[in-house]
Amino acid sequence: MAKVAFLGLGVMGYPMAGHLKNKGGHDVTVYNRTQAKSEQWAKEFGGRAAATPKEAASGQDLVMMCVGNDNDVRQVTLGAGGAFDGMKKGAVFVDHTTASAEVARELYAEAKKRGFDFVDAPVSGGQAGAQNGVLTVMCGGDSGPYGKAEPVIAAYARMCKLIGGSGAGQLTKMVNQICIAGLVEGLAEALHFAKKAGLDVESVIQTISKGAAQSWQMENRYKTMNEGKFDFGFAVDWMRKDLSICLAEARRNGANLPVAALVDQFYAEVQKMGGSRWDTSSLIARLDR
Numbered sequence: 001m002a003k004v005a006f007l008g009l010g011v012m013g014y015p016m017a018g019h020l021k022n023k024g025g026h027d028v029t030v031y032n033r034t035q036a037k038s039e040q041w042a043k044e045f046g047g048r049a050a051a052t053p054k055e056a057a058s059g060q061d062l063v064m065m066c067v068g069n070d071n072d073v074r075q076v077t078l079g080a081g082g083a084f085d086g087m088k089k090g091a092v093f094v095d096h097t098t099a100s101a102e103v104a105r106e107l108y109a110e111a112k113k114r115g116f117d118f119v120d121a122p123v124s125g126g127q128a129g130a131q132n133g134v135l136t137v138m139c140g141g142d143s144g145p146y147g148k149a150e151p152v153i154a155a156y157a158r159m160c161k162l163i164g165g166s167g168a169g170q171l172t173k174m175v176n177q178i179c180i181a182g183l184v185e186g187l188a189e190a191l192h193f194a195k196k197a198g199l200d201v202e203s204v205i206q207t208i209s210k211g212a213a214q215s216w217q218m219e220n221r222y223k224t225m226n227e228g229k230f231d232f233g234f235a236v237d238w239m240r241k242d243l244s245i246c247l248a249e250a251r252r253n254g255a256n257l258p259v260a261a262l263v264d265q266f267y268a269e270v271q272k273m274g275g276s277r278w279d280t281s282s283l284i285a286r287l288d289r
Protein backbone atom coordinates (compact mmCIF):
# COMPACT_ATOMS: atom_id res chain seq x y z
CA MET A 1 0.00 0.00 0.00
CA ALA A 2 1.31 3.43 -0.95
CA LYS A 3 0.38 6.95 0.10
CA VAL A 4 -0.97 8.46 -3.11
CA ALA A 5 -2.62 11.69 -4.27
CA PHE A 6 -4.64 12.16 -7.44
CA LEU A 7 -5.09 15.68 -8.88
CA GLY A 8 -7.87 16.34 -11.43
CA LEU A 9 -11.06 14.30 -11.14
CA GLY A 10 -12.43 14.72 -14.65
CA VAL A 11 -13.89 12.10 -16.97
CA MET A 12 -10.59 10.22 -16.75
CA GLY A 13 -9.22 11.11 -13.32
CA TYR A 14 -12.35 10.36 -11.27
CA PRO A 15 -12.49 6.63 -12.08
CA MET A 16 -8.67 6.31 -12.16
CA ALA A 17 -8.44 7.63 -8.60
CA GLY A 18 -11.26 5.26 -7.66
CA HIS A 19 -9.25 2.26 -8.87
CA LEU A 20 -6.26 3.39 -6.78
CA LYS A 21 -8.48 3.08 -3.72
CA ASN A 22 -10.64 0.06 -4.55
CA LYS A 23 -8.36 -2.12 -6.68
CA GLY A 24 -4.96 -0.92 -5.47
CA GLY A 25 -5.96 -0.62 -1.82
CA HIS A 26 -3.88 2.56 -1.49
CA ASP A 27 -4.26 5.44 0.93
CA VAL A 28 -5.65 8.07 -1.49
CA THR A 29 -6.03 11.85 -1.17
CA VAL A 30 -7.67 13.73 -4.03
CA TYR A 31 -7.73 17.32 -5.26
CA ASN A 32 -10.10 18.86 -7.79
CA ARG A 33 -10.43 22.54 -8.75
CA THR A 34 -14.21 22.30 -8.44
CA GLN A 35 -14.31 21.08 -4.87
CA ALA A 36 -17.80 19.55 -5.04
CA LYS A 37 -16.32 16.79 -7.22
CA SER A 38 -13.52 15.89 -4.81
CA GLU A 39 -16.00 15.82 -1.92
CA GLN A 40 -18.28 13.57 -3.94
CA TRP A 41 -15.30 11.31 -4.73
CA ALA A 42 -14.29 11.11 -1.07
CA LYS A 43 -17.84 10.17 -0.12
CA GLU A 44 -18.04 7.51 -2.83
CA PHE A 45 -14.60 5.93 -2.29
CA GLY A 46 -13.76 6.80 1.28
CA GLY A 47 -10.55 8.77 0.69
CA ARG A 48 -9.61 12.32 1.70
CA ALA A 49 -10.27 15.53 -0.25
CA ALA A 50 -7.63 18.30 -0.07
CA ALA A 51 -8.25 22.00 -0.72
CA THR A 52 -5.14 22.67 -2.84
CA PRO A 53 -2.72 20.62 -4.98
CA LYS A 54 0.03 21.44 -2.46
CA GLU A 55 -2.00 20.09 0.44
CA ALA A 56 -2.90 16.94 -1.53
CA ALA A 57 0.73 16.30 -2.53
CA SER A 58 2.23 16.82 0.93
CA GLY A 59 3.83 13.71 2.41
CA GLN A 60 2.78 11.37 -0.45
CA ASP A 61 4.96 8.67 -2.02
CA LEU A 62 3.31 9.21 -5.39
CA VAL A 63 1.24 12.02 -6.87
CA MET A 64 -0.75 11.39 -10.04
CA MET A 65 -2.40 14.13 -12.12
CA CYS A 66 -4.79 14.22 -15.08
CA VAL A 67 -5.84 17.76 -16.11
CA GLY A 68 -6.45 19.46 -19.48
CA ASN A 69 -3.49 21.01 -21.33
CA ASP A 70 0.01 22.46 -20.87
CA ASN A 71 -1.26 25.60 -19.12
CA ASP A 72 -3.33 23.57 -16.67
CA VAL A 73 -0.36 21.28 -16.00
CA ARG A 74 1.84 24.30 -15.20
CA GLN A 75 -0.82 25.88 -13.00
CA VAL A 76 -1.51 22.78 -10.90
CA THR A 77 2.20 21.97 -10.43
CA LEU A 78 3.91 25.38 -10.23
CA GLY A 79 1.08 27.90 -9.61
CA ALA A 80 0.02 29.31 -6.24
CA GLY A 81 -0.67 26.40 -3.91
CA GLY A 82 0.86 24.14 -6.58
CA ALA A 83 1.67 20.48 -6.04
CA PHE A 84 5.44 20.88 -6.49
CA ASP A 85 5.59 22.95 -3.28
CA GLY A 86 4.19 20.00 -1.34
CA MET A 87 6.25 17.13 -2.79
CA LYS A 88 8.53 15.34 -0.34
CA LYS A 89 12.09 14.41 -1.33
CA GLY A 90 12.33 11.09 -3.17
CA ALA A 91 8.62 11.08 -4.12
CA VAL A 92 7.42 10.55 -7.70
CA PHE A 93 5.06 12.82 -9.65
CA VAL A 94 3.21 11.09 -12.52
CA ASP A 95 1.43 13.24 -15.12
CA HIS A 96 -1.34 11.47 -17.07
CA THR A 97 -2.42 14.64 -18.92
CA THR A 98 -1.94 14.64 -22.70
CA ALA A 99 0.49 17.56 -22.96
CA SER A 100 3.62 18.58 -24.88
CA ALA A 101 6.97 16.84 -24.54
CA GLU A 102 8.39 20.30 -23.77
CA VAL A 103 6.33 20.79 -20.61
CA ALA A 104 7.24 17.25 -19.54
CA ARG A 105 10.96 17.98 -19.85
CA GLU A 106 10.56 21.35 -18.11
CA LEU A 107 8.80 19.75 -15.11
CA TYR A 108 11.23 16.81 -15.06
CA ALA A 109 14.11 19.29 -14.67
CA GLU A 110 12.23 21.33 -12.05
CA ALA A 111 11.40 18.18 -10.06
CA LYS A 112 15.04 17.04 -10.12
CA LYS A 113 16.11 20.45 -8.81
CA ARG A 114 13.69 20.05 -5.90
CA GLY A 115 14.76 16.47 -5.06
CA PHE A 116 11.89 14.39 -6.42
CA ASP A 117 11.10 12.70 -9.75
CA PHE A 118 8.71 13.34 -12.64
CA VAL A 119 7.32 10.78 -15.10
CA ASP A 120 5.22 11.82 -18.11
CA ALA A 121 2.55 9.14 -18.53
CA PRO A 122 -0.29 10.04 -20.94
CA VAL A 123 -2.99 7.43 -21.43
CA SER A 124 -5.15 6.00 -24.16
CA GLY A 125 -8.31 3.93 -23.86
CA GLY A 126 -10.83 6.71 -23.27
CA GLN A 127 -13.56 7.03 -20.67
CA ALA A 128 -14.45 3.34 -20.89
CA GLY A 129 -10.79 2.37 -20.44
CA ALA A 130 -10.58 4.55 -17.33
CA GLN A 131 -13.84 3.22 -15.88
CA ASN A 132 -12.86 -0.41 -16.50
CA GLY A 133 -9.24 0.13 -15.36
CA VAL A 134 -7.76 -1.07 -18.66
CA LEU A 135 -5.87 2.00 -19.89
CA THR A 136 -2.68 1.97 -21.94
CA VAL A 137 -0.05 4.15 -20.24
CA MET A 138 3.00 5.40 -22.15
CA CYS A 139 5.80 6.69 -19.98
CA GLY A 140 8.90 8.85 -20.20
CA GLY A 141 11.46 9.40 -17.45
CA ASP A 142 14.04 7.51 -15.38
CA SER A 143 13.75 3.78 -14.70
CA GLY A 144 14.08 4.04 -10.87
CA PRO A 145 11.05 6.29 -10.32
CA TYR A 146 9.15 4.52 -13.11
CA GLY A 147 9.69 1.25 -11.22
CA LYS A 148 8.07 2.78 -8.13
CA ALA A 149 5.10 4.12 -10.13
CA GLU A 150 4.34 1.10 -12.30
CA PRO A 151 2.80 -1.19 -9.64
CA VAL A 152 0.53 1.67 -8.51
CA ILE A 153 -0.48 2.61 -12.09
CA ALA A 154 -1.39 -1.10 -12.54
CA ALA A 155 -4.64 -0.39 -10.64
CA TYR A 156 -6.05 1.26 -13.79
CA ALA A 157 -3.82 0.01 -16.62
CA ARG A 158 -3.75 -3.04 -18.85
CA MET A 159 -0.50 -1.91 -20.48
CA CYS A 160 2.15 0.35 -18.98
CA LYS A 161 5.62 0.82 -20.43
CA LEU A 162 8.63 3.09 -20.03
CA ILE A 163 9.43 4.10 -23.62
CA GLY A 164 12.46 6.34 -22.99
CA GLY A 165 13.70 9.44 -21.23
CA SER A 166 11.63 12.43 -20.16
CA GLY A 167 9.09 13.42 -22.85
CA ALA A 168 9.04 9.96 -24.50
CA GLY A 169 5.59 9.20 -23.04
CA GLN A 170 4.13 12.36 -24.58
CA LEU A 171 5.89 11.67 -27.90
CA THR A 172 4.40 8.15 -27.93
CA LYS A 173 0.92 9.58 -27.29
CA MET A 174 1.52 11.86 -30.33
CA VAL A 175 2.31 8.76 -32.42
CA ASN A 176 -0.96 7.25 -31.14
CA GLN A 177 -2.99 10.33 -32.12
CA ILE A 178 -1.34 10.58 -35.57
CA CYS A 179 -2.40 6.93 -36.18
CA ILE A 180 -5.96 7.66 -35.09
CA ALA A 181 -6.39 10.85 -37.15
CA GLY A 182 -5.69 9.19 -40.51
CA LEU A 183 -7.48 6.01 -39.55
CA VAL A 184 -10.75 7.66 -38.54
CA GLU A 185 -10.81 9.79 -41.71
CA GLY A 186 -10.23 6.62 -43.79
CA LEU A 187 -13.05 4.83 -41.99
CA ALA A 188 -15.35 7.86 -42.38
CA GLU A 189 -14.69 8.03 -46.13
CA ALA A 190 -15.21 4.27 -46.49
CA LEU A 191 -18.57 4.27 -44.68
CA HIS A 192 -19.67 7.40 -46.56
CA PHE A 193 -18.75 5.66 -49.85
CA ALA A 194 -20.54 2.42 -48.87
CA LYS A 195 -23.76 4.35 -48.23
CA LYS A 196 -23.49 6.29 -51.50
CA ALA A 197 -22.90 2.98 -53.30
CA GLY A 198 -26.15 1.64 -51.87
CA LEU A 199 -24.46 -1.19 -49.95
CA ASP A 200 -25.78 -2.64 -46.69
CA VAL A 201 -23.23 -1.21 -44.22
CA GLU A 202 -23.82 -4.01 -41.65
CA SER A 203 -22.99 -6.69 -44.23
CA VAL A 204 -19.98 -4.76 -45.50
CA ILE A 205 -18.50 -4.37 -42.01
CA GLN A 206 -19.29 -7.95 -40.96
CA THR A 207 -17.22 -9.04 -43.95
CA ILE A 208 -14.31 -6.62 -44.15
CA SER A 209 -13.76 -6.43 -40.38
CA LYS A 210 -12.42 -10.00 -40.66
CA GLY A 211 -9.76 -8.82 -43.13
CA ALA A 212 -6.93 -6.31 -43.45
CA ALA A 213 -9.17 -3.24 -43.03
CA GLN A 214 -10.06 -4.20 -39.44
CA SER A 215 -9.35 -1.67 -36.68
CA TRP A 216 -10.45 -0.72 -33.14
CA GLN A 217 -12.24 2.28 -34.66
CA MET A 218 -14.05 0.03 -37.13
CA GLU A 219 -15.11 -2.49 -34.47
CA ASN A 220 -16.20 0.13 -31.93
CA ARG A 221 -17.43 3.05 -34.02
CA TYR A 222 -18.91 1.90 -37.36
CA LYS A 223 -22.41 1.46 -35.92
CA THR A 224 -22.70 4.92 -34.38
CA MET A 225 -20.96 6.52 -37.39
CA ASN A 226 -23.53 4.86 -39.65
CA GLU A 227 -26.35 6.15 -37.41
CA GLY A 228 -24.88 9.67 -37.17
CA LYS A 229 -24.55 9.44 -33.35
CA PHE A 230 -21.60 11.25 -31.81
CA ASP A 231 -22.77 12.36 -28.38
CA PHE A 232 -20.16 10.39 -26.38
CA GLY A 233 -16.49 9.42 -26.44
CA PHE A 234 -13.36 11.48 -27.09
CA ALA A 235 -14.28 15.09 -27.91
CA VAL A 236 -13.21 16.86 -31.10
CA ASP A 237 -11.92 19.79 -28.99
CA TRP A 238 -9.53 17.40 -27.18
CA MET A 239 -8.40 15.86 -30.48
CA ARG A 240 -7.62 19.29 -31.93
CA LYS A 241 -5.58 20.06 -28.79
CA ASP A 242 -3.67 16.80 -29.29
CA LEU A 243 -3.12 17.37 -33.03
CA SER A 244 -1.82 20.86 -32.39
CA ILE A 245 0.73 19.32 -30.01
CA CYS A 246 1.69 16.77 -32.72
CA LEU A 247 2.02 19.43 -35.45
CA ALA A 248 4.11 21.72 -33.22
CA GLU A 249 6.45 18.82 -32.38
CA ALA A 250 6.68 17.89 -36.09
CA ARG A 251 7.74 21.44 -36.90
CA ARG A 252 10.58 20.97 -34.42
CA ASN A 253 11.71 17.46 -35.43
CA GLY A 254 11.16 17.87 -39.19
CA ALA A 255 8.55 15.07 -39.56
CA ASN A 256 6.06 15.40 -42.43
CA LEU A 257 2.45 15.04 -41.25
CA PRO A 258 0.35 16.06 -44.27
CA VAL A 259 -2.65 13.85 -43.41
CA ALA A 260 -2.69 14.76 -39.70
CA ALA A 261 -2.60 18.47 -40.68
CA LEU A 262 -5.49 17.99 -43.13
CA VAL A 263 -7.57 15.98 -40.65
CA ASP A 264 -7.00 18.74 -38.08
CA GLN A 265 -8.66 21.15 -40.53
CA PHE A 266 -11.53 18.70 -41.05
CA TYR A 267 -12.03 18.68 -37.27
CA ALA A 268 -12.10 22.51 -37.39
CA GLU A 269 -15.04 22.16 -39.81
CA VAL A 270 -16.76 19.73 -37.42
CA GLN A 271 -16.35 22.33 -34.64
CA LYS A 272 -18.06 24.91 -36.89
CA MET A 273 -20.89 22.41 -37.41
CA GLY A 274 -21.42 22.49 -33.63
CA GLY A 275 -19.46 19.31 -32.96
CA SER A 276 -16.87 20.51 -30.43
CA ARG A 277 -17.99 17.92 -27.88
CA TRP A 278 -18.78 15.18 -30.42
CA ASP A 279 -16.70 12.01 -30.52
CA THR A 280 -13.76 12.03 -32.99
CA SER A 281 -15.66 9.60 -35.24
CA SER A 282 -17.84 12.61 -36.24
CA LEU A 283 -15.49 13.21 -39.20
CA ILE A 284 -18.14 11.36 -41.20
CA ALA A 285 -20.68 14.12 -40.40
CA ARG A 286 -18.88 16.62 -42.68
CA LEU A 287 -18.93 14.08 -45.54
CA ASP A 288 -22.57 13.10 -45.08
CA ARG A 289 -23.98 16.64 -44.67
Ligand code: NAP
Pocket residue numbers: 008009010011012013032033034037066067068069071072073075076096097098099123124125126127233234235238
Ligand atom coordinates in the same frame (compact mmCIF):
# COMPACT_ATOMS: atom_id res chain seq x y z
P1 NAP B 1 -12.12 16.69 -18.17
O1 NAP B 1 -13.25 15.77 -17.91
O2 NAP B 1 -12.40 18.01 -18.82
O3 NAP B 1 -11.37 16.93 -16.77
C1 NAP B 1 -10.32 17.82 -16.65
C2 NAP B 1 -9.92 17.87 -15.19
O4 NAP B 1 -8.82 18.76 -15.04
C3 NAP B 1 -11.01 18.39 -14.27
O5 NAP B 1 -10.90 17.72 -13.03
C4 NAP B 1 -10.68 19.86 -14.14
O6 NAP B 1 -11.17 20.44 -12.95
C5 NAP B 1 -9.17 19.79 -14.11
N1 NAP B 1 -8.51 21.02 -14.53
C6 NAP B 1 -8.44 21.52 -15.79
N2 NAP B 1 -7.75 22.67 -15.81
C7 NAP B 1 -7.38 22.91 -14.53
C8 NAP B 1 -6.64 23.94 -13.92
N3 NAP B 1 -6.14 24.96 -14.63
N4 NAP B 1 -6.47 23.88 -12.59
C9 NAP B 1 -6.96 22.85 -11.87
N5 NAP B 1 -7.67 21.84 -12.39
C10 NAP B 1 -7.88 21.87 -13.72
O7 NAP B 1 -11.00 16.00 -19.07
P2 NAP B 1 -10.66 14.43 -19.26
O8 NAP B 1 -11.51 13.89 -20.35
O9 NAP B 1 -10.62 13.77 -17.94
O10 NAP B 1 -9.19 14.55 -19.88
C11 NAP B 1 -8.06 14.88 -19.07
C12 NAP B 1 -6.78 14.67 -19.89
O11 NAP B 1 -6.74 13.31 -20.36
C13 NAP B 1 -6.68 15.57 -21.12
O12 NAP B 1 -5.33 15.94 -21.31
C14 NAP B 1 -7.16 14.66 -22.24
O13 NAP B 1 -6.60 15.02 -23.50
C15 NAP B 1 -6.61 13.32 -21.77
N6 NAP B 1 -7.33 12.15 -22.30
C16 NAP B 1 -8.70 12.12 -22.31
C17 NAP B 1 -9.35 11.00 -22.82
C18 NAP B 1 -10.87 10.93 -22.87
O14 NAP B 1 -11.40 10.03 -23.54
N7 NAP B 1 -11.58 11.79 -22.18
C19 NAP B 1 -8.61 9.93 -23.33
C20 NAP B 1 -7.23 9.98 -23.28
C21 NAP B 1 -6.60 11.10 -22.77
P3 NAP B 1 -12.69 20.97 -12.86
O15 NAP B 1 -13.52 19.77 -12.46
O16 NAP B 1 -12.67 22.01 -11.81
O17 NAP B 1 -13.04 21.52 -14.21
